[in-house]
Amino acid sequence: MKNKILLCIADGVGDRPCEVLGWKTPLQYANTPHLDQLAKDGQSGIMDLYQAGTPVGTDLGHMCLFGYDLKDYPGRGPIEAFGESVELLTGDVAFRSNFGTVDEEIKVIDRRAGRIREGTKELAAALSGMQIEDVTILFKEATEHRAVLVLRGPGLSDAITDTDPKIEKVAVKQPEAKDGSEAAKKTARILLEFQKRSHEILSNHPVNKKRVEAGLFPANYILTRGAGSMPDIKKITQQLKFKACCVAEESTVLGVARLAGFSTMTDPSFTGNIDTNIDKKAELAVEALKENDFVALHFKAPDLMGHDNKPKGKVEAIEKFDELLGNVMNRLKNADSGNVIIALAADHSTPCERREHSGDPVPILISGKNIRKDHVEKYDEVSSAAGAICRIRGKDLFYTLLDYLEVTKKEGN
Ligand SMILES: [Zn+2]
Known part of the structure; x- marks a missing residue:
């Protein structure tokens, strides 16, 4: 048997x-x-x-x-990505992310965008598929304010600092290369560009305009942490x-x-x-x-x-x-x-x-x-x-x- x-x-x-x-x-x-x-x-x-x-x-x-x-x-980022059914390929770099709220000076007002529950699917769809240099962005909403960000392309590294300051009323941290490698520098540059472009897209998105009208925090910034690179397993x-x-x-x-x-x-x-x-x-x-x-x-x-x-x-x-x-x-x-x-x-x-x-x-x-x-x-x-x-x-x-x-x-x- x-x-x-x-x-x-x-x-x-x-x-x-x-x-x-x-x-x-x-x-x-x-x-x-x-x-x-x-x-x-x-x-x-x-x-x-x-x-x-x-x-x-x-x-x-x-x-x-x-x-x-x-x-x-592989670290938390990739495991969270798989947890949200995002299939990673070897070399992908994944981050745990939050929808957050920032002011005009990119200071964090709320790390969880008022614990946003609705509309994150539409917001994520507006960001996913973005192309920066030779890197494709995959972005998927998770429960409440959480999301996963994946960078897919050649020559990336997970030696990247967190941009989530973990506290409020301070500026978002800039992504930095933890080592001097070209791959880490490139990844930091692409992540920063993604954050700039996504801030603009999110700020003008109808979901956020409605939130502002209703007196809620707009989900206008993507805070990242826990970078991890998908190993060859x-x-x-x-x-x-x-x-x-x-x-x-x-x-x-x-x-x-x-x-x-x-x-x-x-x-x-x-x-x-x-x-x-x-x-x-x-x-x-x-x-x-x-x-x-x-x-x-x-x-x-x-x-x-x-x-x-x-x-x-x-x-x-x-x-x-x-x-x-x-x-x-x-x-x-x-x-x-x-x-x-x-x-x-x-x-x-x-x-x-x-x-x-x-x-x-x-x-x-x-x-x-x-x-x-x-x-x-x-x-x-x-x-x-x-x-x-x-x-x-x-x-x-x-x-x-x-x-x-x-x-x-x-x-x-
Ligand atoms: Zn356990």
């Missing part, structure tokens, strides 16, 4: 013992019958996403989960010839998945929090398994609770994740999707006491009828550490899973 992989990622689920939980971790404290069943039916271990003792962001954590390395990491799905899909709501996760060559599924009822629609998530994941060899299912809430230092909230988020897995397992009983191997993992730990990501390893497991079983019967940081997988890295988990799909290259003869 053909194996399929369902990798379920509980964002930031790893933690440390918490006093309010009687010095248990949220995973140890939570009631998780489905996660524990998966532990019984498979093998467990712990995982350092990149390397022991190095905290990673959600973006790099997911890159490791999808088989990449730190050297492949292959989509892992093309390289290893398998079909993959990611079910998620967070644009960072969707961006990494698209960069890796995954198709994506999302839904407006996915909130990225504890009240997300887990029934719909389970439905989409099981649907995706029909057409794909590998499906990643992302659940955000545990990370938010870690950042807010809410151990009990994290317990609740974990119990919701357990419910999601129960829903998935139930649906799989009646689905004709081949032999689905379920793996549990996280993209990093977010200990409540730290309110930030840490380098603590995360618990993992691989579960299924044809998976070797060890003696671990519970999914948590301590129980999992006693399992047969021992301690591996994110990339190792990915390649271990892909070997069940029989797409990993045999070495030797």
